Amino acid sequence: MTRRQKKRMLVLAGSLTVVICVGMLIGTVYAQTMEQEQQEEAAVQEIVLPDVLEEYTADKTAENTKEALTQDTEEKEENLPEDWNLILVNRTHPIPEDYEVELKNIGSGHKIDARAYDDFRAMIQAAKREGVYIYVTSSYRDLDKQTELYNKKVESYVMQGYSYESAREQAGQVVAVPGTSEHHLGLALDLVSSEYRKLDEKQENTKGFQWLEEHSWEYGFILRYPNGETDITGIIYEPWHFRYVGLEAAKEITEAGLTLEEYVGAKPVSEGLEELEAQEKEKEQSSYLSDSTEEDTYHTYESNALGQTEGV
Numbered sequence: 001m002t003r004r005q006k007k008r009m010l011v012l013a014g015s016l017t018v019v020i021c022v023g024m025l026i027g028t029v030y031a032q033t034m035e036q037e038q039q040e041e042a043a044v045q046e047i048v049l050p051d052v053l054e055e056y057t058a059d060k061t062a063e064n065t066k067e068a069l070t071q072d073t074e075e076k077e078e079n080l081p082e083d084w085n086l087i088l089v090n091r092t093h094p095i096p097e098d099y100e101v102e103l104k105n106i107g108s109g110h111k112i113d114a115r116a117y118d119d120f121r122a123m124i125q126a127a128k129r130e131g132v133y134i135y136v137t138s139s140y141r142d143l144d145k146q147t148e149l150y151n152k153k154v155e156s157y158v159m160q161g162y163s164y165e166s167a168r169e170q171a172g173q174v175v176a177v178p179g180t181s182e183h184h185l186g187l188a189l190d191l192v193s194s195e196y197r198k199l200d201e202k203q204e205n206t207k208g209f210q211w212l213e214e215h216s217w218e219y220g221f222i223l224r225y226p227n228g229e230t231d232i233t234g235i236i237y238e239p240w241h242f243r244y245v246g247l248e249a250a251k252e253i254t255e256a257g258l259t260l261e262e263y264v265g266a267k268p269v270s271e272g273l274e275e276l277e278a279q280e281k282e283k284e285q286s287s288y289l290s291d292s293t294e295e296d297t298y299h300t301y302e303s304n305a306l307g308q309t310e311g312v
Contacts, residue, residue, distance in 0.1 A: 080264050085246040088264050091234040092272030094179045101186040103140055110139035113186035116244040123219035132211045133194035141183040150175045173236050187244045204239040217254040220247045232259050234269030
């Protein structure tokens with residue numbers, strides 16, 4: 001081998017060595033880069049997955065809580081107290097058809113549930129001892145009397161220019177719709193003070209109301225339709241309407257500042273009315289669809305019958 005050939009071999013060997021070294025270097029760098037990327041990806045997953053799991057867990061917890069609350073509300077609505085003194089009567093809870101009550105005369109033609117008589121008399125006597133004279137203007141009413149009062153109120157709104165439907169709606173907030181009046185229970189009384197006997201909001205300024213507001217609960221009575229609670233009770237503010245609920249319930253209701261609906265766990269009347277209206281619309285739509293189907297069936301039958309006659 002000549003000197004020139006040896007030189008070429010050395011150059012070639014050197015070149016191959018350089019290429020191999022460069023290749024090894026590139027491979028090492030690539031391997032390190034891939035390893036770093038894998039580590040970073042793993043780190044991201046460690047950070048993201050717990051957050052996702054935490055968010056998912058939080059969502060499920062909130063969902064479960066909401067379902068639990070909804071179930072509680074439904075259960076309360078379905079399991080209203082059956083105690084005679086806590087029976088709920090309003091626009092969405094009519095008086096049971098089989099309801100009966102033993103009444104006792106409290107004077108001037110007025111009557112009350114016999115079981116509330118003693119507490120009522122004690123309350124009136126206690127007020128009198130403090131120089132406050134309270135009178136009953138309305139007590140137990142039968143269905144006929146309630147219907148008469150309601151119809152008169154509807155007529156008065158119609159005379160003011162309301163449509164019949166609007167008049168009924170307005171009247172229902174002032175005079176209970178027949179079948180939904182607490183007066184029919186024998187547990188409700190309209191009470192006025194001796195110095196002012198009109199049934200309007202000025203009654204709240206009287207000695208009688210102020211005494212009742214402070215002491216009626218001590219004798220088992222509550223202000224049934226408080227100011228600002230119409231959405232819940234369905235009736236406007238009536239500072240003269242008191243309801244007997246018993247000593248224990250009256251104390252708890254007054255201390256907590258609740259309406260009777262809230263105390264027994266019932267839905268607000270406004271919410272209940274919306275549900276009733278939705279149910280009525282569904283019934284109307286179902287009835288309409290049923291009538292339409294029957295009419296279509298009749299026309300089809302009639303057409304087929306005519307076709308057969310013509311065919312004969």
